[in-house]
Amino acid sequence: MSYPFLKGHGTENDFVVLPDPDGTVHGDLPAERVRALCDRRSGIGGDGVLRAVREDDGWFMDYRNADGSVSEMCGNGVRVFARYLHEREGEAFPMRIRTRDGVKVLDRTGDEYTADMGTPEVFGETEVSVMGRSWPAVHVSMGNPHAVAFVDNLAAPGPLLEPPEHDDAIYPEGVNVEFVVRRGEHHVAMRVHERGSGETRSCGTGACAVAVATALADDAPRGTTYRVDVPGGTLHVVWTEDDRVLMTGPAVLVAEGTTDL
Numbered sequence: 001m002s003y004p005f006l007k008g009h010g011t012e013n014d015f016v017v018l019p020d021p022d023g024t025v026h027g028d029l030p031a032e033r034v035r036a037l038c039d040r041r042s043g044i045g046g047d048g049v050l051r052a053v054r055e056d057d058g059w060f061m062d063y064r065n066a067d068g069s070v071s072e073m074c075g076n077g078v079r080v081f082a083r084y085l086h087e088r089e090g091e092a093f094p095m096r097i098r099t100r101d102g103v104k105v106l107d108r109t110g111d112e113y114t115a116d117m118g119t120p121e122v123f124g125e126t127e128v129s130v131m132g133r134s135w136p137a138v139h140v141s142m143g144n145p146h147a148v149a150f151v152d153n154l155a156a157p158g159p160l161l162e163p164p165e166h167d168d169a170i171y172p173e174g175v176n177v178e179f180v181v182r183r184g185e186h187h188v189a190m191r192v193h194e195r196g197s198g199e200t201r202s203c204g205t206g207a208c209a210v211a212v213a214t215a216l217a218d219d220a221p222r223g224t225t226y227r228v229d230v231p232g233g234t235l236h237v238v239w240t241e242d243d244r245v246l247m248t249g250p251a252v253l254v255a256e257g258t259t260d261l
């Protein structure tokens, strides 16, 4: 059975979008189908899948990581999802998108999309390790779990072919690990090893976690905008005075077609 898909990315964190308005095309979306779609040789290729299911009062973004695992939220993905809903489903901005981490509000200015990512949770310090080297890290939740480690240079963690070691007691469901360097005032750069996808070119929720951890380290006033450079581009993040995190960045729809994967 063939079905429609689109391919999109946000700062080169890339996704397969699956229109499924009444939820009957993919049912509960089996993990093996997600893995097949995300395979970069035998499939379409992607860091994850965004299934679009229409609900009574809007749309649900059913996000899955490339390994088929479920995550609560995807920051780059929700911008791509919003562009798809605007350009293919006629939804207007600002729009509300339901995710497993609640409803997110998306708006657009020109070619930039802004997601209200909600309120961060900061739990304190933990530790991550790669090939015998350890760094302190800040435990931040953006609806999904993150560990933010400041390093001297982005090459320090090495090739990041495996998940960094972490405290399973703190992260029983795994963790997205960000490595961060300073680039200037309110300007950082990061690499990320994503739970369920490996090292990616960008992580939206990760950029938000990084901005929150950096603002705390800087004791920066709320409302300070951070520039976060990722390997796939640049995101801007602000932790507002009313304790919400707004993330702004691009969203690109690359292609569309049908598949029977």
Ligand SMILES: N[C@H](CCC[C@H](N)C(=O)O)C(=O)O
Pocket (backbone or CB within 6 Å): 013, 047, 048, 065, 070, 071, 072, 073, 074, 075, 076, 077, 144, 145, 176, 194, 195, 196, 197, 202, 203, 204, 205, 206
């Ligand atoms: N791998 C993440 C989900 C995708 C996050 C990332 N792609 C983003 O843009 O936020 C997790 O398992 O929590």
